[in-house]
Amino acid sequence: MLLNIKNLHVSINGKEILKGFNLGVNKGEVHAIMGPNGTGKSTLAAAITGREGYEITKGEIIYKGKDIRDMAPDERANEGIFLSFQYPVEIPGVSMTNFMRTALNAQREYQKLPPIPAGEFLKKMEEKKQLVEIHAKLTNRSVNEGFSGGEKKKNEIFQMAMIEPQLAILDETDSGLDIDALKVVAKGVNALRSSENGFVVITHYQRLLDYIVPDFVHVMYDGRIVKSGGKGLALELEEKGYDWIKKEFEI
Amino acid sequence: MQKNYKKSFLLEQNLIHLFKEKKSELFGNCHPKVALSRQQAFDDFQAKGLPTTKEESWKNTNLSKQYEDIFQLDNPLTELDKSAGEIFQCDIHGFDTDVISMLNGWYYSPEGKQLQILENGIVVGSILEAQKAYPEYFDSYFDEIAKGRNHGLTAVNKALFRDGIFIYVPDGVEVEKSIQLINIVNRDEKMMINSRNLIILGKNSKLSFLHCDDSVNHNPGFINTLTEIYIGENACLDLYKLQNINNETALLNNTFIKQELNSRSKVNVISLNGGIIRNELNVEFSGEGADADLNGIYLMDHEQHIDNQVFVNHAVPNCNSSELFKGVLDDSASGVFNGYIYVARDAQNTNAFQRNNNILMKSTAKIDTQPFLEIYADDVKCSHGATVGQLDEEALFYMMQRGISRQDAYLLLMYAFTAEVTGKISIEALQSNIEDMIKKRLRGELAICEKCVLHCGHPDIPLEFEIDMSKV
Numbered sequence: 001m002l003l004n005i006k007n008l009h010v011s012i013n014g015k016e017i018l019k020g021f022n023l024g025v026n027k028g029e030v031h032a033i034m035g036p037n038g039t040g041k042s043t044l045a046a047a048i049t050g051r052e053g054y055e056i057t058k059g060e061i062i063y064k065g066k067d068i069r070d071m072a073p074d075e076r077a078n079e080g081i082f083l084s085f086q087y088p089v090e091i092p093g094v095s096m097t098n099f100m101r102t103a104l105n106a107q108r109e110y111q112k113l114p115p116i117p118a119g120e121f122l123k124k125m126e127e128k129k130q131l132v133e134i135h136a137k138l139t140n141r142s143v144n145e146g147f148s149g150g151e152k153k154k155n156e157i158f159q160m161a162m163i164e165p166q167l168a169i170l171d172e173t174d175s176g177l178d179i180d181a182l183k184v185v186a187k188g189v190n191a192l193r194s195s196e197n198g199f200v201v202i203t204h205y206q207r208l209l210d211y212i213v214p215d216f217v218h219v220m221y222d223g224r225i226v227k228s229g230g231k232g233l234a235l236e237l238e239e240k241g242y243d244w245i246k247k248e249f250e251i
Numbered sequence: 252m253q254k255n256y257k258k259s260f261l262l263e264q265n266l267i268h269l270f271k272e273k274k275s276e277l278f279g280n281c282h283p284k285v286a287l288s289r290q291q292a293f294d295d296f297q298a299k300g301l302p303t304t305k306e307e308s309w310k311n312t313n314l315s316k317q318y319e320d321i322f323q324l325d326n327p328l329t330e331l332d333k334s335a336g337e338i339f340q341c342d343i344h345g346f347d348t349d350v351i352s353m354l355n356g357w358y359y360s361p362e363g364k365q366l367q368i369l370e371n372g373i374v375v376g377s378i379l380e381a382q383k384a385y386p387e388y389f390d391s392y393f394d395e396i397a398k399g400r401n402h403g404l405t406a407v408n409k410a411l412f413r414d415g416i417f418i419y420v421p422d423g424v425e426v427e428k429s430i431q432l433i434n435i436v437n438r439d440e441k442m443m444i445n446s447r448n449l450i451i452l453g454k455n456s457k458l459s460f461l462h463c464d465d466s467v468n469h470n471p472g473f474i475n476t477l478t479e480i481y482i483g484e485n486a487c488l489d490l491y492k493l494q495n496i497n498n499e500t501a502l503l504n505n506t507f508i509k510q511e512l513n514s515r516s517k518v519n520v521i522s523l524n525g526g527i528i529r530n531e532l533n534v535e536f537s538g539e540g541a542d543a544d545l546n547g548i549y550l551m552d553h554e555q556h557i558d559n560q561v562f563v564n565h566a567v568p569n570c571n572s573s574e575l576f577k578g579v580l581d582d583s584a585s586g587v588f589n590g591y592i593y594v595a596r597d598a599q600n601t602n603a604f605q606r607n608n609n610i611l612m613k614s615t616a617k618i619d620t621q622p623f624l625e626i627y628a629d630d631v632k633c634s635h636g637a638t639v640g641q642l643d644e645e646a647l648f649y650m651m652q653r654g655i656s657r658q659d660a661y662l663l664l665m666y667a668f669t670a671e672v673t674g675k676i677s678i679e680a681l682q683s684n685i686e687d688m689i690k691k692r693l694r695g696e697l698a699i700c701e702k703c704v705l706h707c708g709h710p711d712i713p714l715e716f717e718i719d720m721s722k723v
Contacts, residue, residue, distance in 0.1 A: 052644075072657070073648060073651040073652055074657065077651065077652050077654040083652050088649070089643070089645045090646075091664070091667065092667060093667025093671060098663075099650070099653070099663075102655055103653035103654050106653075106655050106656065106659070107654045110654065159653065163653065
């Protein structure tokens with residue numbers, strides 16, 4: 001199993017957000033995590049990637065057979081965990097190109113490989129830019145600076161394509177996207193799907209799942225998964241909304 | 252007015268004693284205007300004394316340690332050791348300069364020429380020689396900008412300076428090679444050095460001037476420099492100041508610039524290291540259509556202190572000034588930025604912008620930033636902004652999530668923070684060299700160079716983010 005989360009409890013400032021969360025992701029699978037706002041979806045992404053301030057009070061996160069709770073965020077990244085941010089960060093003064101080269105070389109150093117040769121790097125950049133249809137000029141600019149909402153999200157997928165992670169978590173990648181950008185993002189993700197990697201797609205709406213078809217759909221409520229099913233579950237949610245879930249599980 | 256109530260510092264007493272003792276030497280062979288300026292400044296100094304934290308513009312910069320120290324104040328020109336020539340060797344790849352040097356406060360020329368005429372009539376040399384050879388320029392320009400604008404330490408400089416450099420660029424001459432001044436102190440004694448420079452740019456001329464202050468050892472010192480720069484009509488000055496002195500040295504760098512009609516100045520003050528550094532930059536527009544672009548970077552740590560005082564005087568209409576000073580302060584370092592913009596009553600259509608951004612790496616670091624705008628005209632665009640912050644934690648996590656170590660992410664962010672200023676350096680080779688120095692400084696690898704500040708010919712260990720592929 002690629003990722004195995006067992007009975008995970010996570011608190012922020014002493015407030016428990018995840019309350020016994022379980023999830024297993026095998027290689028080659030796409031899992032969608034849906035649910036109303038404030039149920040802990042983004043907290044899950046933060047806990048897996050090792051963000052500061054998210055305290056794991058109980059349970060474990062096993063990734064590729066190892067408990068990663070004590071790993072620093074950069075180490076987890078270099079082990080192949082990638083997060084497409086809900087709100088990508090602007091970094092003025094750091095060009096996309098430098099940023100990507102630094103990231104790729106950090107990963108290669110971790111794998112005890114020499115730095116990527118300039119030619120190879122440029123070729124890869126070109127190839128991946130085309131995949132997500134981002135303008136050549138965008139990569140000469142500072143990271144996310146002045147990018148539109150759509151450009152920022154495409155840029156996340158571009159980075160994912162460059163880094164080629166084993167486990168990709170997409171946190172609300174569809175939010176703020178028009179239908180054309182959504183299709184481009186989905187195309188990028190689908191191109192990267194393989195039998196060797198897994199995806200966790202966090203989304204509020206079913207819309208994205210028309211284009212990134214999941215193998216499993218999970219509904220989160222109040223810090224844990226309350227319902228799991230196939231892709232049909234997403235359609236059911238689309239139709240009925242989240243109220244019936246809330247009613248069923250209201251404490 | 253004699254300030255009898257004030258305690259007299261040891262340095263004050265010693266300076267007064269020195270002036271009286273060396274008077275004949277200081278005044279000997281001296282242009283009458285220089286002599287007058289020395290005497291007036293001395294009187295002024297006796298009245299004012301050394302500036303202390305009781306004075307408003309000095310309240311956060313404390314030199315009392317220096318004031319009670321024993322410095323060798325009079326530094327006779329000694330036989331230079333043979334390695335002196337090597338000290339000044341400096342080669343910046345792709346950037347060829349004409350190097351002039353000051354050693355221990357004296358103009359130093361390996362060929363023994365105290366004054367040289369370069370091609371197109373450009374004059375470069377010692378201010379002592381220049382006042383004899385070109386009295387007419389001293390009649391017209393010496394002390395014309397700095398006159399009367401004294402605090403105690405400018406007065407000390409004016410009264411007691413021993414040497415300095417003189418540059419004259421004739422009308423219509425564009426100096427192709429940059430002129431680089433390397434100012435080095437290399438003595439075993441603690442020294443206080445007062446040097447005074449005069450730079451004159453004729454009409455339609457152009458000069459790029461690099462002023463480097465370096466230490467070659469770790470001895471305490473006190474460097475007090477005053478520079479007057481006159482920029483004639485339609486002339487253009489690029490001025491770079493690079494400061495990399497040891498932690499025991501205090502540096503006061505006072506620059507007065509006067510700009511005539513349609514002239515342009517671009518100043519970059521890069522303070523990389525130093526115990527106490529205070530830069531006073533005074534720009535006065537005396538002709539319309541002039542433009543000043545004033546920038547600075549300071550990277551301080553440990554107990555270091557930086558003080559940038561910028562004064563722009565919009566005395567006439569239709570001029571632009573822009574200030575951008577950015578700094579990173581680590582450990583217990585402290586900083587001051589005072590930006591004073593004055594717009595005179597009739598100086599309509601003035602554009603004056605000012606920004607000061609700071610990053611404090613630790614809670615023990617301090618910055619005191621203060622804009623001061625005094626505006627008497629009504630058709631004016633002025634703005635100022637100051638920020639004090641920490642490195643962006645969101646950005647750090649974002650980078651780490653892409654596999655970049657915390658340390659590299661820090662470096663990348665700090666480097667990016669300074670890039671806005673270094674990006675304004677118009678000489679490409681110099682820009683990349685300064686950027687390299689900043690990287691080294693941020694990694695804690697910038698030594699006080701055995702040779703010169705620009706790290707002659709030592710290839711850097713490449714940083715992972717060093718190559719900007721967008722330029723390939």
